[in-house]
Amino acid sequence: MPNFKTIFCSVCQKSILRKAFPGHLRSNIHKNNTVLHYDVGVETVNSAFKGRIVSYRISAERERAPNGEELAITSPLHFMHSISSRLQKVLDSAIASHVSVKVNFELFVKVILPRDDSMEIKSFTTENIPLFQNYTFNDLLENVSQVICKKIDEFQEKGSGGSSYIDLPKKIRAKKACINVRNSDEYCFAWTVMSALYPDVKNPNRVSSYPYFTDVLNVDNMHFPVSLKDIKTFEINNNDISINVYGIDEKQNIIGPLYKTLIRKKTHVNMLLLEKDGKSHYCLIKDLTKLVRNQVTKHHSKLHFCDECLLFFKSEQDHDGHVCGGVVTLLPDSGTIMQFKNYHCMQDVPFVIYADFETILEPYSESTGACTAKVQKHLPAAFAYYIVCNYDNSRNHLVTYRGTDCATVFVKSLKKDIKKIYKLIKSASESPVPIIYDEEDQKNFERADNCYLCSHLLIDDKVRDHCHFTGKYRGAAHSSCNLKFRIPKFIPVFFHNLSGYDCHLFIRELSSFPGEIKVIPKNKENYISFTKFIQISSTNFFAVRFVDSFKFLGTSLEQLAKNLQQKDYINLRAYCDNESQFTLLRRKGVYPYSYMSNWQVYEEKNLLPIEKFYNNLTDEALSESDYDHAKNVWHCFNITNLGEYTDLYVKSDVLILSDIFEKFRKTCKINYDLDPAFYLTAPSLSFDAMLLKTKVKLELLSDLEMIRMIQKGIRGGICLCSKRYAKSNNHYQPNYDPSQPSRYLMYVDCNNLYGFAMCSYLPYADFKLINEKECEKLDITNIPNDNDYGYILEVDLEYPEKLHDLHNDLPFCAENFTPPGAKNVKLIPNLYNKYNYIIHYIHLKTCIQNGLRLKKIHKGISFRQSPYLKEYIDLNTHLRQNSNSLFEKDFFKLLNNSIFGKTLEDTERRVDVKLVSTWRDERNKTKKMFTAEQLISRPNFHSVSIFDENLVAIQLKREKVILDKPIYIGFTVLELSKNHMYDFHYSVMKNYYNDKLSLCYTDTDSLLYCIETNDFYSDLKENFLDYFDTSNYVLDNCFDIIPKNKKVPGLFKDELGGKILLEFVGLRSKLYSLRTNSYEVKKAKGVKKNVTKKLKFSDYTNVLSTGKELRGKNILFKTIKHQIFTTEQNKVALSRKDDKRFIAKDNISTLSWGHYYITV
16 A cells, blocks of 8 residues: 655655655755766766766767667767757756856767777867856857867867958847957968957958058967967967957856966957857957946946956946956066075974885776776775984874775874874973073073074073073074974974875775865875875864875985985884894885785795786796795795785885985985975976075076066977988997998087076176167177076077088077977977077077077076076085996085976966865854865856766866966076087087988987998097096006096986997987997887887887888876876887977988978
8 A cells, every 4th residue: 555644755765755745856955866866878977076076978869860770979060969968968957956057068079090090098178168057058059069179179189269251240239348359361360460450440340450460569479369278378479469369158148268478568459259160350449447347237337347256336436446257367476585484494393204005906907098998996905104313302203004994994093193293292392392492502501693594693682592402502593583483383294205196095085074275286186295184183173285205306215225324224223123134125026916916816935926016017927036035035034925015115115215314304405404305306406505505596587578588488408300210330349341431429418508508697786677779788798608697598590501501410499389380389499590589698699690590689687697506516516426326426416406396487377276175164163274165156266077976176267377487597507508508519510520410319318320430539629629528448458548527517428338329310309229249229109118128229220211100009097086006007108209300301301491402
């Protein structure tokens, strides 16, 4: 008999009391279930916060012909219409449950890549669109379809944007607020700018009314027709012009801006982008108020519009007080100085934690494309962490665990230990140990005239600084410095490869506990570092900062362990019972990663046979010596099963890491007075060390024009393959043919190229813009390199045809541009004339001395310069030369190399990502912690990634950008390093050998030459010894060359150390092979080592001669939604396609683009 007191809910699949049913329909449980049940072909991919954030996958319904034959989906528009009914159900249900939503669409399509006819899956995404209860589904579908179709067209045509002329719609034309230039070419964007620059012409709609745009505008590196993404390039090229672009919706209302400038310039241009039949066209908005006022109000009083967001205000005061949601560019105040200020980093972080995880590689099978498949899923299986106390070794503590819940146990255990550490820090802060102070300390205090922290003079505020944990007196300091020298309010936790691996194993569990997670992101899944605020009490949180030690040390734990001396293994020794155990664990252990595929293997009671240690990732078998080491460990530690072996392996890894990084900290503290545990990366540490040691004061740029000019001139290292095959023939090699010309292949490399450039005169202060007239007074060729003032210039240069053959191998003044027939912008040395080229005056001198003609200097930046980095570079070089430890040698090299990266930091590329674990938090009274609801509702919401039900990453559009980095250092180092390479090539090598020397290949700091000469080594002894470091030649070498000039920066070294290079083959940049008598060198960028090591020199020559591409199976780790997979990817390993040069018919000789001989 039916129960009339209940109603069965078909969505939730349960009976509900009749009187409670209306409430049930409004409940979160029902709403959540509602959005999870749809027709066939609708699948919930991810869901978070009880259905408030959901990802759906909707597949196309296959249509059938009358004869029953299945019809293919013929276009993106066809697909969108085929899913429309199911899509509408999803959206209507979501709006019914939540009133309003934000939605974006991502269409996945299979594309055939023309380069190799392979098939890949590509996706095309729309921005998030807010929808309310009154939305019109058909309008939404049409708009979304248009956006996606346009993106697909842009992908296929790579840069289609404004094209042929489109007339203004009648409604828009009637407002007389626009100028629509009737162009017959693809340059409507440029003609629109011209119509803004020349507002008073008689016939503003005619192209003939304006000068030709290339005479007025700089359109270097621009693609025509212009897409929205190209406009930033235009603004960088034309520093005094800014652009906003608006669009038109289906009701002919103005929307946007579709593109919004970062900062309004002297000349600001508002454009309208028209679209029709797949084409688009730009025109000028001469009166934005007139254009948009009717769509926002019917009142006729004066209005003030914000052209960033199209809001209007009745008073100018309200308008000026409006804070727009656009990105704001902030510049330092004039005269702002960057100098060392982080004096708190000179103390020791009292507690540091080192950690590591081991995983099970569970078999997995899923194809993610025609050439890619997931084959293993990584699951956390065991962890270890070691707490190091800086002031009391008895507080050092090791924790290990293995089990299916190890990620959860790790977070819980860490949280427990952090609370204990917090109590110790809190006690030391509130009730410090009294100062321990003897007579000698008193004398030192009385004699101290300068603060031991900031080095400035002590006058009236002289105090004694001491350690609050131990009471030890540290020095005389200013009272203000002493107050800043507080115990740090965070604990760093170091993993080796945190960003690339370990963080993905426990971040979900970390987010499940109360407390915010703040990330420093590269994107929504890749973090430089992140901080978890551990809840200590209801109102008190303590920061745990997770840091990647690889970003400091830059190499594998195995290599670092080899370089560390025995006496430095302090923590490891403490956990070994005898010397035999210590000797065995002092090196990185061996582990059967690929074999550990399930939990049962941990119970296996015998050491695995050697073949089970085969590593699928590196495609390498275990050596006999390494297997002997594993057997010795098994027996010495009385291991009874693979689980115990795993425990020992992860424990030893953590202890080794702790000893390595503690040695790193001590070395840094001794030489630079800084503790790396305060920093996140080696560049940030090294830059601070430089500021502290040199005491330099760097003036920050406060003029946007200067910043944009320097940004435009930043170009990376040059990589080029000029001659694709060469073979030597000389009397030092077997099979020498005396009947043929004597020929040598020499591969030379510059020692510490960037370090050499950093020792030169660099900008630091007194930056001034100089105009064209002032530039005309400069006698560039006679300004010394070590002049008190230097110059960065914007110039036009002519490349005379008579130089084309001479300079073909390596032209001056490389440019970023898309070569003919290519789709991507690349840095390419070429023989075209240069217009508005940004160059350092020293590099310009070298260009002029080698025949380029300076036609014009448009403007420049003058500055004071000095070799202020030389002191720091020389200090590290000296310390490296005098060190007996391989670890320290690598450390000092790292500090020199890493500083350069900090000088090129681009703050505009940073992204804003928030990790959130709650939808709404009613207890969040202060509103300091972000919730998903709060962030998604913000106007600068960009996108969301769902990791699980209670963890999402939300990316926001940047609201402000602060341009406060000394990028002029990075620019100058790049320019001077290129100048050094060009000077060596043309003034030394080319000057001596003339047409007997040809350049085969170059990559930033290396040059591979083919030289016709009787004996290169005799030439080296007689003519080039002052330019070469010959320290890698054996003492009694057959060339009778004395080893000298070891590691002197800026000198060149024979990369093969006197071994005879027999053959070279180069397919393109980063893709080449060398052959000597005894070995082959093989380079293939983008291909894993397991593929490269199987390649042969003959593979490269076969690809070069036949044109047939060679594929290889890449095995790599890939992270998706914080889940790590092992993937196999069938990828092109070798291809002779190279669009950086014009390739001759013999496929060996090449010409630089711009060469007079090229007719295409």
